[in-house]
Amino acid sequence: xxxxxxxxxxxxxxxxxxxxxxxxxxxxxxxxxxxxxxxxxxxxxxxxxxxxxxxxxxxxxxxxxxxxxxxxxxxxxxxxxxxxxxxxxxxxxxxxxxxxxxxxxxxxxxxxxxxxxxxxxxxxxxxxxxxxxxxxxxxxxxxxxxxxxxxxxxxxxxxxxxxxxxxxxxxxxxxxxxxxxxxxxxxxxxxxxxxxxxxxxxxxxxxxxxxxxxxxxxxxxxxxxxxxxxxxxxxxxxxxxxxxxxxxxxxxxxxxxxxxxxxxxxxxxxxxxxxxxxxxxxxxxxxxxxxxxxxxxxxxxxxxxxxxxxxxxxxxxxxxxxxxxxxxxxxxxxxxxxxxxxxxxxxxxxxxxxxxxxxxxxxxxxxxxxxxxxxxxxxxxxxxxxxxxxxxxxxxxxxxxxxxxxxxxxxxxxxxxxxxxxxxxxxxxxxxxxxxxxxxxxxxxxxxxxxxxxxxxxxxxxxxxxxxxxxxxxxxxxxxxxxxxxxxxxxxxxxxxxxxxxxxxxxxxxxxxxxxxxxxxxxxxxxxxxxxxxxxxxxxxxxxxxxxxxxxxxxxxxxxxxxxxxxxxxxxxxxxxxxxxxxxxxxxxxxxxxxxxxxxxxxxxxxxxxxxxxxxxxxxxxxxxxxxxxxxxxxxxxxxx
Amino acid sequence: xxxxxxxxxxxxxxxxxxxxxxxxxxxxxxxxxxxxxxxxxxxxxxxxxxxxxxxxxxxxxxxxxxxxxxxxxxxxxxxxxxxxxxxxxxxxxxxxxxxxxxxxxxxxxxxxxxxxxxxxxxxxxxxxxxxxxxxxxxxxxxxxxxxxxxxxxxxxxxxxxxxxxxxxxxxxxxxxxxx
Amino acid sequence: xxxxxxxxxxxxxxxxxxxxxxxxxxxxxxxxxxxxxxxxxxxxxxxxxxxxxxxxxxxxxxxxxxxxxxxxxxxxxxxxxxxxxxxxxxxxxxxxxxxxxxxx
Numbered sequence: 065x066x067x068x069x070x071x072x073x074x075x076x077x078x079x080x081x082x083x084x085x086x087x088x089x090x091x092x093x094x095x096x097x098x099x100x101x102x103x104x105x106x107x108x109x110x111x112x113x114x115x116x117x118x119x120x121x122x123x124x125x126x127x128x129x130x131x132x133x134x135x136x137x138x139x140x141x142x143x144x145x146x147x148x149x150x151x152x153x154x155x156x157x158x159x160x161x162x163x164x165x166x167x168x169x170x171x172x173x174x175x176x177x178x179x180x181x182x183x184x185x186x187x188x189x190x191x192x193x194x195x196x197x198x199x200x201x202x203x204x205x206x207x208x209x210x211x212x213x214x215x216x217x218x219x220x221x222x223x224x225x226x227x228x229x230x231x232x233x234x235x236x237x238x239x240x241x242x243x244x245x246x247x248x249x250x251x252x253x254x255x256x257x258x259x260x261x262x263x264x265x266x267x268x269x270x271x272x273x274x275x276x277x278x279x280x281x282x283x284x285x286x287x288x289x290x291x292x293x294x295x296x297x298x299x300x301x302x303x304x305x306x307x308x309x310x311x312x313x314x315x316x317x318x319x320x321x322x323x324x325x326x327x328x329x330x331x332x333x334x335x336x337x338x339x340x341x342x343x344x345x346x347x348x349x350x351x352x353x354x355x356x357x358x359x360x361x362x363x364x365x366x367x368x369x370x371x372x373x374x375x376x377x378x379x380x381x382x383x384x385x386x387x388x389x390x391x392x393x394x395x396x397x398x399x400x401x402x403x404x405x406x407x408x409x410x411x412x413x414x415x416x417x418x419x420x421x422x423x424x425x426x427x428x429x430x431x432x433x434x435x436x437x438x439x440x441x442x443x444x445x446x447x448x449x450x451x452x453x454x455x456x457x458x459x460x461x462x463x464x465x466x467x468x469x470x471x472x473x474x475x476x477x478x479x480x481x482x483x484x485x486x487x488x489x490x491x492x493x494x495x496x497x498x499x500x501x502x503x504x505x506x507x508x509x510x511x512x513x514x515x516x517x518x519x520x521x522x523x524x525x526x527x528x529x530x531x532x533x534x535x536x537x538x539x540x541x542x543x544x545x546x547x548x549x550x551x552x553x554x555x556x557x558x559x560x561x562x563x564x565x566x567x568x569x570x571x572x573x574x575x576x577x578x579x580x581x582x583x584x585x586x587x588x589x590x591x592x593x594x595x596x597x598x599x600x601x602x603x604x605x606x607x608x609x610x611x612x613x614x615x616x617x618x619x620x621x622x623x624x625x626x627x628x629x630x631x632x633x634x635x636x637x638x639x640x641x642x643x644x645x646x647x648x649x650x651x652x653x654x655x656x657x658x659x660x661x662x663x664x665x666x667x668x669x670x671x672x673x674x675x676x677x678x679x680x681x682x683x684x685x686x687x688x689x690x691x692x693x694x695x696x697x698x699x700x701x702x703x704x705x
Numbered sequence: 706x707x708x709x710x711x712x713x714x715x716x717x718x719x720x721x722x723x724x725x726x727x728x729x730x731x732x733x734x735x736x737x738x739x740x741x742x743x744x745x746x747x748x749x750x751x752x753x754x755x756x757x758x759x760x761x762x763x764x765x766x767x768x769x770x771x772x773x774x775x776x777x778x779x780x781x782x783x784x785x786x787x788x789x790x791x792x793x794x795x796x797x798x799x800x801x802x803x804x805x806x807x808x809x810x811x812x813x814x815x816x817x818x819x820x821x822x823x824x825x826x827x828x829x830x831x832x833x834x835x836x837x838x839x840x841x842x843x844x845x846x847x848x849x850x851x852x853x854x855x856x857x858x859x860x861x862x863x864x865x866x867x868x869x870x871x872x873x874x875x876x877x878x879x880x881x882x883x884x
Numbered sequence: 885x886x887x888x889x890x891x892x893x894x895x896x897x898x899x900x901x902x903x904x905x906x907x908x909x910x911x912x913x914x915x916x917x918x919x920x921x922x923x924x925x926x927x928x929x930x931x932x933x934x935x936x937x938x939x940x941x942x943x944x945x946x947x948x949x950x951x952x953x954x955x956x957x958x959x960x961x962x963x964x965x966x967x968x969x970x971x972x973x974x975x976x977x978x979x980x981x982x983x984x985x986x987x988x
Contacts, residue, residue, distance in 0.1 A: 680987030682980050683796060683909050683917075690803060690905065694810075701814070713888050717896045724900055724923055728907030733916060740919045747926050754937055759929075759950050766954050771922060771961045778915055778965045782972050790979065792910040800909035808902045812895055820890040820938065828941040838944055839951075847948050854955050861959035865966040871973075 068134035071115050071152055074162060075201035077108045078169075081194035089187025098180075101190040102173040105197065109166040119159045120566055129571040131155045131271060133207055145266045153207035153270060156567040157351055157424055161204035164431045165341050169197045171547040172336040175439050178541035179332055179446060189229060193336070196222035200341050204348060209258055210268050212349070216254070216313070219345060220247045223337050227329040239325035246322040250312020257305030260298055261356075264288035270352065278355045285359070296362065303363035307350060307370075314346030315397045316404060317374040321629055323397055327389035327451075331442030334389060339396055339438050340431035347403045347427060354420060354569060358412040368408020372506045375401025377626070379513035383520070384612075384623040387451045388441050391521050392434070395477065398510060399430050405507065406492040409499035410569060417569025418576070419499070422491030425563040429484035432558050433476040436551040440470040443540045443548070444525060453521065457604075458530035466540075467526050469548040474522045476555045478515035478590045481583075484559035490583050491576065508586055515590035519597035527602045712753055719746040731788045733779055741772045756830045893934040900927035914968050914978045918961060925957045 081104045085097050123130050136151035173193065180186060199218035206212035221244075228240030262268050265276045265284045276284040277299070291298040308319075315323035326338055337343070350357060350367060357364050375398045382394035403423045410419025443466045448456050460467040476483035479490075489511060496504040565573045600607050612619045621627065677688075720743055727739035744767045751760035839847045900923055907920030929950045936946025972978050 675988045678986075678988040680984035682983070683911075687796070687799065687803065687909055690807070690909075694803075694807060707887060710887050713892075717892075720896065721899050721903065724903040727923065728903060728911065728916070728920055733913060736916055736919060740922065743923065744926065747930065750930060751933065754933055756933055756937075756947060756950075759933060759947060759954075762951060762954055763929075766958050767922070767926075770958055774961060774965055775915060775919060778968060781969060782915070782978055789916070790912050792912055793981070797910045800906055803909070804902045804906045807905070808898060811898045811902075815891050815894050815898065818891075820894075826941040828937050830944060830947055835944060835947060835951075839948065845943075845945075850948075850952060854952055857956065858959050861963050865962050868963070869966040869969050 068115065068118070068132055068152070068154055070111065071134045071154065071162075071205070074108050074111050074115070074166065075198050075205060077104050077111075078194040078197040078201070080104070082191050082198060085187050085191035085194065089191060091184075091187075094186035097187040097190040098173065098177045101194055102170065102177065104194070105166065105170040105173050108197075108201075109163075109170045112162040112166040115154070116159050116163050119154060120156075123154075129156050129566075129573075131571075133271075136207065146262065146268055148210040148268060149208045150211055151207035152205045154205070156571055157348065158204050160424060160428060160567060161348060162201065164428060165197065165200050165204065168340040168431055168435050169193070169200075169336055171435060171439070171551060172332045174543050175335070175442065175547045176330075176332045178543035179442055180330065181541070183330075185229075189226075189330070192222060192225045192229070193333075196226065196337060196342075200345070203345060207270055208268050209262065209270060209273065212352075213251075213254065213258060216251065216309070216345065219342055220244060220251070220313075223247075223326070223342055226333040226337060227326045229329055229333065233328065235325075236328040239322070239328040243322040243326050246319055247312045250309050250319050252309075253305040254309020254312075257302045257307075257309065260302035260305065261288075264291070264298060264302070274353070274355045278359060280359070289359075297360070299356075299360050300362050303353070303357055303360055304366055306353065307346075307363065307367055310346030310349040311370060312346070313349075314343050314400050314404070315374075316346070316370050316401065317377050318628065320374065320378070320397055321632060324390050324393045324625070327387070327393050331389065331438060331445060334393075335435045335438035335442065338393065339434035343396060343400055344403070344427050344431075347400060347407065347423060350404070350407050351420065351424060354407065354410075355412060357407075358410075364408050366408075368405045368500065368503055371401045371404025371406075371408055372503045373401070374398070375405065375510045376506055376513075377401075379510045379517065380622050381625050382517045383513060384619060386453050388444065388453055388456075388521065388525070389438075389451055391453075391517060392437055392441060395437075395514065395518065396434060398514060399426070399434065399477070402489070402492055402507065402510070403427055403430070405503055406495055409496050409503060411499075413570045414568070414572065414574050417574075418491060419495035420569035421564050421567055421574075421576070422488060422495050424567045426485075426488035426492055428561075428563065429476070429488045429555070429558045432551055432554040433473040433483075433485060436469055436473040436548065436555055437477070439544075439548055439551065440466050440473065443544055444470075446540055446544070448531060453524045456525045456531050457528040458526070460526040461530075463526075463540075465545045465548055469552040470522060470526065472552050472555055474518045476559075477518050478594065479511055479586055480515075480590060480594075481587065482556075482559060484555050484557075486583075486587070487559040487578065488563075489586065490578060493586055494579060494582060497582070508589065511586050512589040512593045515593035516597050519594045520601050523597055523601035529604050709753070713750075716746050716749050716753060719743075720750065731791075733783070733789055734776075737772060737775050737779060740775070741768060744768050744772065755828055758830060758832050758835055890934060890938045893938075894931065897927040897930040897934070900924075900930070912979050912981055914971070914980055915965075917980065918964050918968075921964075922957065922961065925953060929953055 081101055085093075085100065089097055119129075119132075123132060132154040134152040134154055136149050139148045139150050141147040173190070176189070176193070180189060183189070196219065199215050199222050203212055203215035203219055206215060224240045224244040227243055228236050230236045258268075261273065261277070264287050265273045267273050267276065276282050277288060279285055288299045288302070289297045293301060296304075310316075312319040323338060323343070327334055329337075357367065378394040378397035378401065382391050382398065385391045385394065403426050406419045406423035406426065408419070410417055410423070412420075443463065444456065444459060445451055447459065447463060450456075472483065476485035479486045481487075493504060493507050493511070496507050564576045568574055600611075624630075677684075723739045723743040723746065727736050727743055730736050730739060744763065748760045748763040748768070751757070751763060838845060839851055842848050904920045904923035904927060907923065908917055911917050911920060932946040932949045932953070936943065940946070968978055971983060975982055
């Protein structure tokens with residue numbers, strides 16, 4: 065078995081790029097910055113693919129893929145048992161994520177060479193992209209839950225830097241703050257969850273933690289299920305809080321509010337972060353701790369229902385939005401909902417772990433077609449200089465490559481065979497059907513809605529009346545078209561990967577096959593939705609307006625994203641600021657400060673009074689003198705012993 | 706009631722009355738005159754107590770020296786016919802109270818102490834004896850205080866001249882003293 | 885001489901003393917304050933002579949003290965007048981209420 069120490073290079077190469085570009089990047093280096101970033105990422109991607117090839121071919125022992133620790137370094141020793149180690153853990157899902165992250169990052173780098181040409185501060189842009197790549201790679205390779213938390217925060221920071229890249233736009237600044245604050249708030253739950261789990265299992269290392277907590281007879285597992293708070297065991301609390309952190313990062317309801325606003329960042333950034341990599345960090349976290357989640361049915365249920373609800377919620381909203389990136393953002397939220405509930409309905413081991421495998425498979429295929437969609441949207445925006453659907457139309461003649469790639473991606477996301485999305489969605493729906501019919505029905509409904517709104521988008525952009533296009537710079541440079549082509553190829557081929565041979569809940573490969581009878585329902589539903597969308601949007605007509613006015617209030621609420629942002633603002637302003645913040649400030653200012661000021665002013669007044677005795681008037685002094693003598697006389701005469 | 710007693714009481718009453726008048730009257734020249742009378746009556750008391758030398762010194766130094774000095778300074782610093790300002794009311798009340806209390810307390814102490822003597826012994830204070838003792842260097846001699854007092858008088862004289870001397874530079878800007 | 889107890893003379897001198905004190909507390913004009921001080925010094929003189937005559941008639945110490953007190957009182961009155969004149973030159977007033985520079 066070859067040593068895997070070279071995997072250390074994979075995250076360190078982007079880090080080096082970040083340091084070089086961050087410290088030495090200057091304006092005239094802008095063009096070079098992109099080349100440097102792309103070349104280094106290419107190297108990292110090649111290394112990742114080599115790692116994957118090595119791992120999946122050689123790391124099997126007794127049919128089980130081994131967890132390999134490529135390197136380990138003890139960083140902070142809290143106590144003899146508990147320490148934060150920095151290490152690299154290689155197992156099927158981390159190797160999978162290595163490939164996905166480096167590959168998509170490479171595509172985004174190449175696309176940015178063309179898309180961001182002429183923008184300012186490009187050295188900073190590529191530096192941030194590399195920082196993000198480094199953080200994400202560190203996250204997926206973490207062997208220790210605290211190390212994962214560290215990289216988790218780094219990812220949040222990189223996201224903040226990238227969303228707020230156009231820092232002179234107030235909306236971008238507000239969006240970056242919102243993203244950071246919401247995810248940070250969720251990370252509070254994450255941290256408490258880590259502490260609960262680590263306290264009870266007396267370790268922070270993933271392997272040991274999982275080993276201890278999944279063995280129901282071990283003292284740690286008994287301790288954690290024995291301790292309870294408000295009726296739920298400590299295990300439930302720990303897992304639910306960890307999931308809360310993941311829900312924040314993955315934009316699950318109700319912590320999803322940052323994702324649509326995060327579209328203020330440059331489009332390649334949205335493709336990388338908010339489509340393929342950062343938002344799946346939550347899914348990755350649940351998958352990493354999946355054996356422990358299986359121990360607690362309540363936590364898994366919460367994961368499942370949150371995912372299902374978010375999927376439905378986002379799909380409904382996406383049907384009404386008119387900003388191309390916002391539609392894609394809600395679509396991301398919906399697809400991640402799929403991944404979450406797939407994990408939620410899964411069990412552990414072999415066939416029963418189908419949901420786990422399906423979730424990871426969907427993560428893999430989703431990375432391809434979602435980043436393809438975002439990059440295509442970027443090309444369209446580059447052409448039309450606007451994000452609004454209403455300003456677009458009939459672009460299929462002007463942008464053939466983008467048109468075909470976008471169409472392929474939409475077919476994939478709708479779940480039409482033989483594109484990638486079909487296979488992964490099938491697995492998910494099968495797993496849901498076997499475990500929870502209610503969630504299956506939601507998943508089915510959402511797949512129909514997905515097809516509808518994606519094709520609504522497609523037809524509005526590429527068919528219909530031709531839009532007024534300014535400038536004749538064509539479809540975009542070769543560097544913009546190349547990633548689209550590569551990703552289209554990926555979307556076409558990714559579905560055929562025999563995923564269950566590589567990734568499964570217990571790291572033992574198992575066989576799956578497509579149940580064609582079962583897939584009739586979702587595919588038919590998707591096809592119907594596509595036809596409906598074509599009817600409504602292919603040619604200009606007023607049927608959409610009529611339907612919208614028919615639906616009235618429901619349409620309005622969906623368009624306004626169900627007023628969740630307004631509710632949050634209300635809660636923070638009226639309840640927290642007015643109800644808690646203001647009285648606390650009042651107490652601090654008037655009672656605490658008031659007490660101090662009162663003491664000071666009493667002292668000052670007493671001092672002023674005493675000061676007045678020194679009036680400078682001789683006769684007052686004489687009187688005081690006489691008084692003193694009288695007292696002394698009395699003392700001496702009567703009290704002197 | 707012998708004549709001596711009557712004389713004593715009359716003199717005492719005069720001393721105290723003129724004293725009170727000296728400290729309460731509003732016109733400054735009258736105050737100095739009441740002071741003069743008070744000092745004269747005290748000299749009378751000295752005569753009554755058989756210390757004629759002290760009485761004489763009192764008249765020469767106090768009445769003839771100090772009161773005259775005070776009258777000169779009154780003329781130097783202000784119009785003597787003008788009424789003086791009234792004292793601050795609060796302070797005069799407090800002062801009256803303090804003084805009455807002090808007087809009551811001290812009289813109480815004096816009465817309690819019970820001095821038995823009645824002054825019937827012979828007391829001679831002739832000038833020759835005073836002079837001899839003042840200049841003698843034996844145990845009860847006062848030649849050292851005598852010399853010290855003479856130096857003190859010299860110092861006082863020099864001090865007065867220095868303090869009251871006009872500055873050469875400031876003299877040009879001085880306002881007239883009588884305004 | 886006969887029949888007047890010592891305490892009567894002492895009460896007279898005490899009264900004079902407190903009259904002088906009252907004048908010292910109350911009078912605003914510095915020259916009148918000086919007059920009050922002279923009254924106080926005189927009351928002390930009466931005390932000395934009375935004690936000498938009644939309690940120690942064979943000695944003369946009280947008389948000597950009185951002589952010295954008179955002498956020193958004269959010197960002190962002269963210096964006081966000099967100071968008052970100097971103060972008058974600076975303030976053009978000899979009101980004790982106006983000389984309040986030594987306040988806080």
